[in-house]
Amino acid sequence: MVDLNGIYYLGPEGSFSHEAASLINGKLIGEVTISSVFKRVSENKNSLGVIPIENSLEGPVNETLDNLYNYDDIYIINEIERKIELVLASKTTLTNNIKRLYSHPYAFSEARDKIEKIGFNEYIPVESTSKAALMASKDPEAAAICSIFAAKLYNLNVLLTGLNSDNNYTRFIVISKEKRIYGEKSMILFTVPHKPGALFKVLQVFYEYGINISMIYSRPLKSIPWQYYFYLEYEGDTANVEFIEKLRKVTYVLKIKGSFSKIR
Amino acid sequence: MVDLNGIYYLGPEGSFSHEAASLINGKLIGEVTISSVFKRVSENKNSLGVIPIENSLEGPVNETLDNLYNYDDIYIINEIERKIELVLASKTTLTNNIKRLYSHPYAFSEARDKIEKIGFNEYIPVESTSKAALMASKDPEAAAICSIFAAKLYNLNVLLTGLNSDNNYTRFIVISKEKRIYGEKSMILFTVPHKPGALFKVLQVFYEYGINISMIYSRPLKSIPWQYYFYLEYEGDTANVEFIEKLRKVTYVLKIKGSFSKIR
Numbered sequence: 001m002v003d004l005n006g007i008y009y010l011g012p013e014g015s016f017s018h019e020a021a022s023l024i025n026g027k028l029i030g031e032v033t034i035s036s037v038f039k040r041v042s043e044n045k046n047s048l049g050v051i052p053i054e055n056s057l058e059g060p061v062n063e064t065l066d067n068l069y070n071y072d073d074i075y076i077i078n079e080i081e082r083k084i085e086l087v088l089a090s091k092t093t094l095t096n097n098i099k100r101l102y103s104h105p106y107a108f109s110e111a112r113d114k115i116e117k118i119g120f121n122e123y124i125p126v127e128s129t130s131k132a133a134l135m136a137s138k139d140p141e142a143a144a145i146c147s148i149f150a151a152k153l154y155n156l157n158v159l160l161t162g163l164n165s166d167n168n169y170t171r172f173i174v175i176s177k178e179k180r181i182y183g184e185k186s187m188i189l190f191t192v193p194h195k196p197g198a199l200f201k202v203l204q205v206f207y208e209y210g211i212n213i214s215m216i217y218s219r220p221l222k223s224i225p226w227q228y229y230f231y232l233e234y235e236g237d238t239a240n241v242e243f244i245e246k247l248r249k250v251t252y253v254l255k256i257k258g259s260f261s262k263i264r
Numbered sequence: 265m266v267d268l269n270g271i272y273y274l275g276p277e278g279s280f281s282h283e284a285a286s287l288i289n290g291k292l293i294g295e296v297t298i299s300s301v302f303k304r305v306s307e308n309k310n311s312l313g314v315i316p317i318e319n320s321l322e323g324p325v326n327e328t329l330d331n332l333y334n335y336d337d338i339y340i341i342n343e344i345e346r347k348i349e350l351v352l353a354s355k356t357t358l359t360n361n362i363k364r365l366y367s368h369p370y371a372f373s374e375a376r377d378k379i380e381k382i383g384f385n386e387y388i389p390v391e392s393t394s395k396a397a398l399m400a401s402k403d404p405e406a407a408a409i410c411s412i413f414a415a416k417l418y419n420l421n422v423l424l425t426g427l428n429s430d431n432n433y434t435r436f437i438v439i440s441k442e443k444r445i446y447g448e449k450s451m452i453l454f455t456v457p458h459k460p461g462a463l464f465k466v467l468q469v470f471y472e473y474g475i476n477i478s479m480i481y482s483r484p485l486k487s488i489p490w491q492y493y494f495y496l497e498y499e500g501d502t503a504n505v506e507f508i509e510k511l512r513k514v515t516y517v518l519k520i521k522g523s524f525s526k527i528r
Contacts (some may be wrong), residue, residue: 054484055484056484056486056489056490057484057486058326058484059326059483059484062322062323167486167487167488167489169489169490195476196470196471196474196475196476196477197467197470197471197474199467199477199480200464200467200468200470200471203461203463203464203467204464206460206461206464207460207461207464210460210461211460212459212460213460213463214490215482215490215492216463216482217481217482218479218480218481218482219323220318220319220320220321220322220323222320222321222431223431224431225320225431225433226320226433226478226479228479
C-alpha cells in the first residue's frame with residue numbers, strides 16, 4: 001500500500017461520496033465540487049479521489065465524464081457501488097416533536113409517499129442530504145431526510161428507514177495518477193471520424209474479441225457543436241496490446257482510462 | 265395545415281423554447297415543465313409541443329428523452345435549431361445606472377468575462393434567463409442577462425450583445441400525436457438483449473444500409489439498475505419497411521418516434 005497523501009471526495013461531510021470513500025484507509029478530505037477533486041488528485045501524486053459517475057435512476061454524472069476526458073493524467077483504479085438508502089433522522093426520538101423537515105428536493109420526491117403518511121407535505125430545501133442532516137443536528141425541532149451514514153455522523157436518531165426507492169444505486173469511481181492495466185473492467189474515451197459506420201467499426205472490435213460492453217455514453221465535444229466523444233466501459237482489462245491497437249485504428253482520439261476492480 | 269388547438273412550449277414566457285415555438289403559427293401556451301408539455305400534447309389531438317432536446321455544450325435534456333420513451337402516443341415531426349445568444353438588457357439606457365444584475369447561473373458563467381469588464385462580478389440568481397428579463401422590467405436600476413427575444417418581450421433596451429460563448433446551440437423538437445414516415449432525419453428508441461455484441465448488431469443494420477447516425481445517447485432503464493435504453497437519430501426516413509424489420513429483429517424493445525425535417 002502506498003503512503004497516501006489524502007483521499008479527496010465530493011463533500012460535504014456525510015455525503016454519499018464520503019461514505020464510499022470511507023471504505024478506503026487514509027485521510028479523507030472533502031471538496032466542494034467534482035472538478036476540484038480532479039484538480040487535487042492531479043496536483044498530488046500519491047492521492048486518490050472518490051466521486052460519483054452514474055446513478056441507476058438519474059444516469060451519468062456529466063461533470064465526472066467531462067473531467068475524465070479533460071485530465072489526461074488521471075485514471076480509474078477502482079469502482080464502488082452503493083445503494084442509496086434514505087432515512088428520517090432527528091435529534092428527537094419522537095416524530096410528534098418534529099416541526100421542520102430539511103431535505104434535498106430529489107430525496108424528498110423519492111420519500112414523498114412515506115413521509116406524507118406521517119403528516120409532512122412540506123420541507124425546507126437544502127443542497128444535499130448531508131446538509132439536511134447538519135441542519136437537523138442544530139435544531140431539536142427539526143428532522144432530515146438523509147443517509148444512515150450522515151445520521152450517525154451528526155448524532156441523529158433514525159426514526160424511519162427505507163424512504164428511498166428500491167432501484168436507487170450510485171456507482172463511484174476511485175481516481176488516481178496511477179494507470180492500471182489489469183482489472184475486472186476498463187474504461188476508454190474516444191472520438192470517431194465523422195462518417196457513416198464510424199461507431200459501428202469501434203464496436204466491431206469488441207465483437208471480434210467477444211468483449212461485453214457494460215456501459216456506453218456520448219457527450220458533446222464542446223469545441224464543435226453536434227460532435228461527440230464516447231465514454232465506454234467493458235468487461236476485461238487493457239493488457240492486450242493488439243486489441244488496443246485495433247481500437248486505435250478505428251478511433252480519432254483514444255484515451256485509455258485504465259482497468260479497475262470493484263471494492264466490495 | 266391542421267387547425268391547431270395550441271402549441272405548448274417549455275415556459276416561462278420569453279424562454280428559448282418560446283422563441284423556437286414562435287416560428288410556428290398558432291396559439292402559444294407556456295407550460296412549467298417538459299413533462300407537462302408532453303401531458304398536454306398527449307391529451308389534445310391537434311396540439312403541438314416545443315421543447316429542448318439537446319444543447320451543444322450541456323448535452324441531452326434527460327427529461328425530454330425519458331418522456332419520449334414513456335409516451336408511446338407522441339412523435340417528433342420537426343426540429344428547430346437556435347444559437348443561444350445572450351445580451352445585457354435593462355429599462356435604463358445607461359450602464360452606469362445599473363445597480364443590480366439578474367441572471368441564471370449558467371448564463372452568468374458564460375457571460376462572466378465580458379460582464380466583469382464593465383464592473384459586475386455579482387448577480388442575483390434566478391431560475392431562467394426570461395425570469396431575469398421579467399425582474400429587470402420591474403426595476404429601473406436592474407439589468408438582466410437574457411436573450412434578445414426576452415429583452416424585446418419585456419421592453420428592455422439591449423446594452424451589450426454577444427455575451428454567449430460561440431458554440432452554444434440548442435436543438436428543439438416539435439412533438440405531436442401524428443407520426444410521419446418521411447423526413448430528413450428519424451428517431452428510434454430501443455433496448456437490446458443483455459449479451460455481448462447486442463448494440464453492435466443494431467449498428468450493423470445502419471452500416472449495411474449506409475445510413476449515417478447523427479446522434480446516439482443511452483439512458484438508464486429506471487426499472488432495472490445498470491440496464492439502458494438507447495436513443496438514436498439517423499439521416500433518413502422510416503418508410504423502408506425492410507430496414508425497420510431488420511432493426512426489430514436485433515432489438516428487444518423498439519419504438520419508432522417518427523421522421524422529421526428542420527424548420528429553418
